[in-house]
Amino acid sequence: MTLLTVSGLRKHFPLKKDLLGRGGGTVHAVDGITFDVAQGETLGVVGESGCGKSTMARLLLRLIEPDEGLIRLEGRAVGTQMPLTEARGKMQMVFQDSFASLNPRLTVEDSIAFGPIVHGLPRAQARERARSLLARVGLEPLRFAGRYPHELSGGQRQRVNIARALALRPKIVILDEAVSALDKSIEAQVLNLLLDLKVEFGLTYVFISHDLNVVRYMSDRVIVMYLGKIAEAGPAESVFGDTRHPYTRALFSAMPSMDPDRRTQQPPLIGDPPNPIDPPPGCRFKGRCAHAEDICGRGDITLTSAGAEHRVACLMTQPGSGHSSAPGKAA
Amino acid sequence: MSAAAVDVREAASAAPAAQFAPTQGYWRSVFSRLMRDKVTVICALVILALILMAVFAPWIAPEDPLKGSVMKRLRPIGSEGYPLGSDELGRDMLSRLIFGARLSLVMGIVPVLCALGIGGLLGITAGFHGGRVNTAIMRTVDVFYAFPSVLLAVAISGALGAGITNAILSLTIVFIPPIARVAESVTTQVRALDYVEAARASGAGNFTIIRVHILGNVMGPVFVYATSLLSVCMILAAGLSFLGLGTKPPLPEWGLMLNTLRTAIFQNPWVAALPGLMIFLVSFCFNLLSDGVRSAMDVTR
Amino acid sequence: MLLYLVRRLLYVIPIGLAVSAICFSLVFLAPGDPLSAVLPADASLELIEKLKADYGFDRPIPVQFGKWVARAVQGDLGISIATGRPVNSELARAISNTFVLAFFACSFGFTLGLVLGFIAGYWNGTWLDKVVTSLAVAGVSVPHYWLGMVLVIIFSVFFNWLPATGMGAGGSSEWAWDWEHLQFVILPAVTLSVIPTAIITRTVRALVADILSREFVTALIAKGLSDRGVFWHVVKNAAPTALAVMGIQLGYLLGGSILVETVFAWPGTGFLLSVAIFQRDLPLLQGTILFLALFFVFLNLLVDMVQTLLDPRIRRT
Numbered sequence: 001m002t003l004l005t006v007s008g009l010r011k012h013f014p015l016k017k018d019l020l021g022r023g024g025g026t027v028h029a030v031d032g033i034t035f036d037v038a039q040g041e042t043l044g045v046v047g048e049s050g051c052g053k054s055t056m057a058r059l060l061l062r063l064i065e066p067d068e069g070l071i072r073l074e075g076r077a078v079g080t081q082m083p084l085t086e087a088r089g090k091m092q093m094v095f096q097d098s099f100a101s102l103n104p105r106l107t108v109e110d111s112i113a114f115g116p117i118v119h120g121l122p123r124a125q126a127r128e129r130a131r132s133l134l135a136r137v138g139l140e141p142l143r144f145a146g147r148y149p150h151e152l153s154g155g156q157r158q159r160v161n162i163a164r165a166l167a168l169r170p171k172i173v174i175l176d177e178a179v180s181a182l183d184k185s186i187e188a189q190v191l192n193l194l195l196d197l198k199v200e201f202g203l204t205y206v207f208i209s210h211d212l213n214v215v216r217y218m219s220d221r222v223i224v225m226y227l228g229k230i231a232e233a234g235p236a237e238s239v240f241g242d243t244r245h246p247y248t249r250a251l252f253s254a255m256p257s258m259d260p261d262r263r264t265q266q267p268p269l270i271g272d273p274p275n276p277i278d279p280p281p282g283c284r285f286k287g288r289c290a291h292a293e294d295i296c297g298r299g300d301i302t303l304t305s306a307g308a309e310h311r312v313a314c315l316m317t318q319p320g321s322g323h324s325s326a327p328g329k330a331a
Numbered sequence: 332m333s334a335a336a337v338d339v340r341e342a343a344s345a346a347p348a349a350q351f352a353p354t355q356g357y358w359r360s361v362f363s364r365l366m367r368d369k370v371t372v373i374c375a376l377v378i379l380a381l382i383l384m385a386v387f388a389p390w391i392a393p394e395d396p397l398k399g400s401v402m403k404r405l406r407p408i409g410s411e412g413y414p415l416g417s418d419e420l421g422r423d424m425l426s427r428l429i430f431g432a433r434l435s436l437v438m439g440i441v442p443v444l445c446a447l448g449i450g451g452l453l454g455i456t457a458g459f460h461g462g463r464v465n466t467a468i469m470r471t472v473d474v475f476y477a478f479p480s481v482l483l484a485v486a487i488s489g490a491l492g493a494g495i496t497n498a499i500l501s502l503t504i505v506f507i508p509p510i511a512r513v514a515e516s517v518t519t520q521v522r523a524l525d526y527v528e529a530a531r532a533s534g535a536g537n538f539t540i541i542r543v544h545i546l547g548n549v550m551g552p553v554f555v556y557a558t559s560l561l562s563v564c565m566i567l568a569a570g571l572s573f574l575g576l577g578t579k580p581p582l583p584e585w586g587l588m589l590n591t592l593r594t595a596i597f598q599n600p601w602v603a604a605l606p607g608l609m610i611f612l613v614s615f616c617f618n619l620l621s622d623g624v625r626s627a628m629d630v631t632r
Numbered sequence: 633m634l635l636y637l638v639r640r641l642l643y644v645i646p647i648g649l650a651v652s653a654i655c656f657s658l659v660f661l662a663p664g665d666p667l668s669a670v671l672p673a674d675a676s677l678e679l680i681e682k683l684k685a686d687y688g689f690d691r692p693i694p695v696q697f698g699k700w701v702a703r704a705v706q707g708d709l710g711i712s713i714a715t716g717r718p719v720n721s722e723l724a725r726a727i728s729n730t731f732v733l734a735f736f737a738c739s740f741g742f743t744l745g746l747v748l749g750f751i752a753g754y755w756n757g758t759w760l761d762k763v764v765t766s767l768a769v770a771g772v773s774v775p776h777y778w779l780g781m782v783l784v785i786i787f788s789v790f791f792n793w794l795p796a797t798g799m800g801a802g803g804s805s806e807w808a809w810d811w812e813h814l815q816f817v818i819l820p821a822v823t824l825s826v827i828p829t830a831i832i833t834r835t836v837r838a839l840v841a842d843i844l845s846r847e848f849v850t851a852l853i854a855k856g857l858s859d860r861g862v863f864w865h866v867v868k869n870a871a872p873t874a875l876a877v878m879g880i881q882l883g884y885l886l887g888g889s890i891l892v893e894t895v896f897a898w899p900g901t902g903f904l905l906s907v908a909i910f911q912r913d914l915p916l917l918q919g920t921i922l923f924l925a926l927f928f929v930f931l932n933l934l935v936d937m938v939q940t941l942l943d944p945r946i947r948r949t
Binding site for chain 3: 473474475477478479480481482485486487488489490491492562565566569570573574575576586589593596597600601603604606607608610611614615617618619622
């Protein structure tokens with residue numbers, strides 16, 4: 001069952017012009033993204049920093065107003081058919097910076113209870129819920145409820161943030177690089193906690209990360225983003241096992257692997273990620289792509305099916321696209 | 332704070348988990364750090380003593396501060412019946428200094444408090460809303476920055492005319508812009524933090540976010556900054572009176588006393604200098620107190 | 633960078649206008665109707681008519697402001713109520729006297745502040761640092777008008793070394809570079825320099841201590857950089873900020889000179905202000921404040937420009 005549908009989500013940030021009218025331009029942070037998330041699954045979102053992952057996360061919660069696009073939660077359009085407050089109760093987020101995402105002047109318990117109180121739960125009950133959630137994320141309430149964020153370790157704080165996100169009993173939790181700042185050993189513990197919680201509370205995750213190993217471990221399906229657009233999307237085993245887009249392949253080749261057979265033949269990514277300010281038409285990856293041809297600069301390239309549920313935005317996979325490596329029409 | 336929460340905390344500190352430092356409220360830890368700073372404690376005690384002296388002036392002062400005797404003008408310090416001498420109209424200096432604390436402290440503290448309220452509100456509004464609201468407020472504030480503070484105080488007071496209310500008004504106007512600037516910059520920083528986004532994501536409205544998440548984190552630094560203005564305000568307020576722009580004779584006020592005694596520096600110099608010593612003392616203590624509060628509130632330590 | 637300089641230059645226009653607007657509005661702050669606020673008590677009918685026309689009090693306020701600015705730009709700041717002379721001629725004499733005072737105060741205060749600040753910063757944490765830091769706190773806490781009186785008590789009343797007030801023998805207000813005149817400027821200049829000295833000391837101390845604690849400096853010292861080399865390095869890095877603070881302090885010093893000039897009866901802009909207040913001479917008050925504020929605006933501009941040129945790393949928008 002589809003829980004969340006995102007269609008044509010777009011956000012451009014205009015840049016200020018200087019006195020002589022120079023500069024200006026527009027940052028295409030998120031540029032027409034469409035996907036959906038099924039009840040109970042984990043959707044992984046990967047991409048280099050600056051590709052628009054975090055902007056997308058904030059757009060989903062309407063922390064930033066989108067320029068265009070529609071978000072449907074449980075089939076109802078957020079903002080029109082479903083009030084924003086209700087949507088924000090059903091969708092919650094865990095941020096990367098565990099310290100910055102907790103108010104330093106509130107105790108852990110008060111931070112967790114804040115959301116439920118805003119939604120009208122009586123104070124005592126909200127505290128009760130906060131303490132039971134603390135226990136659930138592995139922090140002994142008697143010891144931790146009255147503490148301040150600076151008295152906790154990074155891993156403990158992130159557990160608090162998870163508890164805070166769960167306090168509103170959401171359907172869906174957006175994890176924006178939620179474990180990226182943690183030590184590897186702590187990271188594993190928190191990931192396993194997330195998996196447990198998902199089962200226990202029947203959650204759905206949108207798991208945003210730049211760490212491919214972690215995404216692979218967590219996700220049922222994966223979206224690969226490049227400069228505000230989706231480059232490749234599909235079931236995790238298909239995207240990781242049968243990688244089609246040259247960008248995804250380059251990204252994966254940069255990923256350290258313990259398996260010598262998987263050592264790459266692909267060239268690693270060269271150059272910096274291109275500027276998201278006023279990108280040229282056509283494929284956004286063409287400047288760094290080993291297979292780029294003239295045709296790649298013409299017109300928009302759409303996500304096209306390349307096997308069951310596996311979609312790719314690359315002319316090389318599209319029969320009859322005009323690219324020399326494209327499969328034949330008959331294929 | 333409900334009773335249950337307090338219980339939990341007490342239980343936490345009694346819990347066997349002794350490897351964790353006992354949980355302490357932020358303000359309690361600030362207070363305990365303040366208490367360990369001897370200089371700050373002494374300054375706070377001095378100020379407290381002066382405030383008490385001002386409040387209980389009628390009971391402490393040996394004489395009526397307004398009653399003078401032409402026969403007993405400009406008695407030196409230590410003369411009989413006048414432990415700190417007498418002024419140019421034969422009034423008892425000790426009594427006038429004690430009573431003077433009332434107006435001097437009011438004029439030195441009230442403008443900063445008023446400016447803290449108004450400037451804080453303006454700054455938080457500007458910082459929280461950003462965009463055009465911010466530009467409108469902060470550009471107006473910038474204009475007042477184009478005046479050195481003494482000049483601005485003198486300009487407004489000079490136009491309004493002498494008087495305590497006018498002096499307090501002009502000093503309030505002087506201190507609104509710097510406080511608004513600090514409040515704006517702190518609010519802008521706090522607003523961008525993830526916990527504000529998280530609160531918004533919890534469905535909280537602007538008012539709740541400001542009340543729960545912004546105010547508590549902004550007022551601390553702004554308050555510390557405001558305490559550093561107290562010393563300046565004392566000096567400026569007494570300075571306005573010294574120029575004849577604050578209180579009017581015969582009311583006792585240190586700045587005004589300094590002015591009227593100016594002609595007496597050749598006959599009885601040390602008596603003439605006494606009111607200034609009081610201003611210096613208060614301003615010095617305010618300065619050290621402010622430094623102490625600043626380092627005690629530094630949460631990162 | 634050039635673009636920033638141009639923009640900074642243009643920014644002076646709105647700020648200057650806004651400053652003028654505030655000075656202009658002072659007339660409306662004064663109790664009573666604005667005409668009587670700018671009118672000498674014994675004004676002839678002729679003068680009343682002329683002032684009415686000049687100020688345009690029957691016209692809407694923006695028009696009045698326009699007229700006022702137009703006249704101010706041409707150097708006409710109205711007529712002093714107290715003396716009946718044009719404000720700008722009163723101002724011209726006072727300004728040169730104030731600059732004499734400011735020159736001495738700055739030379740003394742800036743030098744002392746730099747030296748003390750460097751000492752405290754270099755020997756950061758030692759007893760020397762503590763002494764200097766305490767002095768600096770005392771310096772910003774002292775009511776300078778009172779300090780002036782104390783200096784007069786010590787040096788004029790007790791020792792009779794220096795004159796107590798005025799600018800020259802017999803109430804002269806003409807400056808000359810000789811001891812006759814120089815002795816008059818010493819006490820007011822020292823008094824006026826106390827606050828800038830303290831603030832520059834604090835700033836330089838923090839700058840020097842910060843620069844010396846940075847890792848690359850430690851590395852340079854470890855590599856065997858000579859004391860002179862280290863000194864030069866610190867100067868180079870501290871100069872832009874120190875210069876900026878000194879520039880701003882010069883402005884504050886001019887603004888703050890009103891109290892000190894009153895104590896010492898030094899016939900400068902501050903003394904003029906205090907006369908204007910005492911006589912309720914609003915045009916004189918307005919004109920003097922306008923001049924001092926505009927000077928401060930230009931000083932800020934200058935500081936920003938010099939700092940940008942000295943330290944192009946500072947990128948501003």
